[in-house]
Amino acid sequence: MIDGSTSPYLVLYPDRVAAAYRALGAALPGARIRYAVKATPVPEVLLALAAAGAEFDVASPGEIELCLGLGIAPELLCYGNTVKKAAQIAGAHARGVRRYAFDTADDLRRIARHAPGAEVECRFLPATPPSRTPFGGKFGCAPGEVAPLLTMARDLGLVPAGPYFHVGSQQTDPAAWRIGLEQAGRIAGELAAAGIPVRSVNIGGGLPIPYAEPAPGLAELGAVITAAAREHLPPGTALVVEPGRALTGAAGELHCEVVAVRIAPDGRRWVYLDVGRYSGLAETENEYIVYRIATERDGDPRTEAVLAGPTCDGDDVLYQCTRILLPVTLRAGDRVRILDAGAYTASYASVSFNGFPPLTVHVTGAEREWVQS
Template sequence: MSVERIRRFLSEADPGTPCLVVDTDTVATRVRELRDEFPHARLRYAVKANPEPAVLRAVLAAGGGFDVASPAEIAACLDAGASPAALSYGNTIKKPADIAFAWSRGVRDFTTDAPGDLAHLAAHAPGASVSVRILVDGPASATPFGQKFGCEPAQAAALLAEADRLGLDAAGIAFHVGSQQPDPGAWEPGIAAAAKIFAECATRGVSLRRLNIGGGFGITYRSAVPSPAEYGREIRAAVRAHFPDEPEILLEPGRAVVAGAGLIRTEVVLVSTRFGRRWVYLDVGRYNGLAETENEAIPYRFEVPDRDGARGPVVLAGPTCDGDDVLYQRTPYELPLSLRAGDRVDILDAGAYTASYSSVAFNGIPPLRTHCLEGGRLADDP
């Protein structure tokens, strides 16, 4: 449905390439599907996946709130009509000025993972609710976080006790299993670790209530991933197994909400054969939208709307004069042998982590433009 609506818009408006078109009705549908799987939970859409105002409005209309990571994301959500109570500041890396900005705009929920950040929260967001992010392993994730975020689980209870001592509201535990996580069992170790920390905090007189299971829900690019229902079933079972009383649950999906709602239309700039391989250069690449092709992590699906016939292997590359701007040279892709410069190529399920990662103008190439459809028509944002 969403691809049809997007292609109809592209053929009527012919907006020029490259561009991302997002069907916001699909965004709202995805939010509702995920909310149905976690009926007692609060959904906080991870704004970094796609911060377009029309996307934010669709999330709000479907009953979602927002996981924000910076003052600019807070401002965008409030401008889209969100109440500050629907926002949680999920980024553990923030300056005191960022915290003060969030607090001044009414944001009261924060995630932290280090004593330094906790001290800044106590100083600039007095009395705020704080969840401590723990590091969990999610080896199957296509884009894992490594060790950048999250304290060791053994340190969490002490941090929460310190939050309590500093006059903050020690709310609970957060974790993230890594983005594009195809294993619904990946949440269980984090849920189990959280339950232990709840119990340890109780012995210190600190009563926790919140479990933030993060994002990570995968979407089908070239390989199938579990359905929202399958993720929901395993995660709910893990919560039941480890928590005698169901905690307040928060989830922070980004990719699963917006990826499938977007299509990037691109144009072939050059087709060239070197050392026996056919190289196809598109007008979109690593720096103007396809950052997640780094290490060939996300294997997008490509469609050529105007050419049929025999296909052959290709290396896919972007338009800049940077040697790293190669999309896929190990992942096997085949495109029509008749493909020529000027042909249109569509990239499916490209609504998440594309335009939002686009550089300002590397090589003078502008950031990826986004057009949002609301009810099938162009949203009238500036």
Template sequence: MISSAVASVLSADMLRVIDVPTPYLVTDLDTVADRYAAFTTALPGVRAHYAMKCNSSPEILRTLADAGAGFEISSIAELRMLQAQGVDPAGVLYSHPVKAPGMIAAAAGAGLFRFAFDSPGELAKIAENAPGAACYVRLRVDDSTSVFPAGNKFGTDLDEAYDLMLLARRMGLRPYGVTFHVGSQCQSTGAWRSAIRQAGALLERLLDEGIELTMLDLGGGFPARYGAGEPSIEQLGEVVEQEIALLPYRPALLTAEPGRFLVAEASVLAAKVIGRELRGTEHWLYVEVGAYHGLMEPMQSPGGWDYPMSSSVAEHAEQPTLPFTIAGPSGHATDVVGYAIPLPAGLTVGDVLYFGSAGAYTLAYASNFNGFAPPTPVFVGGVR
């Protein structure tokens, strides 16, 4: 079945009458707005800055801007996209911890003033290209309970974070805040509990140096619903509020960087079956969209990826299922996006598969690899 979050608008009956050739990714903008409202209700007082790397479609950016969201960027190109939608750079967070010097200068020139960092080298670049800027340090926290851990690519430990904030002050920068990332699609409320406590330890140590931080940024990792087991946003909100109450003080600005949570459940990917084969005892389906055309995340996830799925053929709902291996259309041997996926036994060439909760990273990762077109974006609902 398609994700319950989109079933009311993107029902199977509606999907079957969309007059767009497959493959396409249809997004309900009202669901995007609803997810934002759910986030702000569950985490009152926390300002949501959408992590636009997740899906930077102008329609989504406009929907979230109209709803009151802030934004988080990783490049100057992303900032330019926001400016095209009328977003003030002064309200944007530049949370990528390693930035090209020219991008720092361009962002500061546009009016952006808050920059993340996690090393002395990054501080030097910020001090040179954005003198006097507000800086927030990224802590390295436990991300082992996420589907996509961040590993050691970014972040620093508590002791070094303390030293770096003192260094930032000496360099004429403004020690502004602390951030972290518990890993994408985090499966445990305990990850936020532990990370906020680490941030609290830094807040307390810096007080002894006369530094009171303005911002605590809870980062990303807020999970969307794909199958079962993900903590709800309400559960996460309770944990966050409990831990913030235990901090040595409540920073004036509480922020977070949700991405997947806001957009994943709003979209359904439609892709036609172009081949069905029996290879030994294994049933294979080949579809129009593969890992290199939007479905990269199944390749990145060690345990696979469970999109809620259905078929365009209504009669299939009454059929028994078979375990299928699902492969993309390209000639690359790694272009396989699912194993032992239970789907109707009667699926055949020409049928359309619907992948629910497909709004996160699908378009961002899509390419024309091997000459196969990525999904066409389609938008319903909202004011476009």
């Protein structure tokens, strides 16, 4: 039973996750859906997706152990992080993981040495429009490097799966996937010339959800992706998609309360919540993600406010440039809900920054409570 006196806390609804999985499957029929565990690494969420038929993108030994500990078969896991140590590759291989992503020759050699015979995907950096939360240049080789690297993979005894790209998190321009698939199609042609058939093309994640601003729906995105794949990829090429927030974002609500309200010397109203950037709302950095906010006083007149977290850190401010309208009657102790907060909240919450406890997570329909630790 949820204890409403303990604030803040996140409530997750696994039935919403399963519904989002079905909706994505309908929008991309035949695609392999590989859930990005980092988005919401909660056991009940992973079990709901496993029951629905998902694969899993894991980025660390901890995520591998979490999945395996829940009885998820290692064949369903892909070590998708291109930044990993030799010991981590060896450990994953020893636990039965046989799929890996890479974007450098050095990482490829490590995989060949410590995970012999594994299937590999080569991640490239696509020339796509910027997303709401971009990766910058952290991941991905140049498109022209993919065919030589996958040829090298074959020569090292690995199994080349195909190219892999990611259009950036919360990507709201459907053209991004068309551009990425066009580039992947050219790479597939280069591989075919080298005698290497493309088994699959991994189009990554980035599928958006509507927050305070609208976003294209799955049906629209699916139509664009399906048409581009049909046009640019060899017949029979499997599509792999790695959603995170598209499956879990709308499946969670963050419950919190107002700690204080003040009028600053410059005349701006500041509203302080008991949850902030370090307790789950890291995606408000640079105000990239603007959540919808509901209060008990939403029928009252509203004016602009700066919204901030509770810690003694000057960066713990959620929104001061984005125009946030909140009821003028908000007072300390008022309850607030942050909507569509199911993704990248529990996983981003610090353990005890500034002495604040970790974020509590309640899962509806579960007999127990899962707490970030």
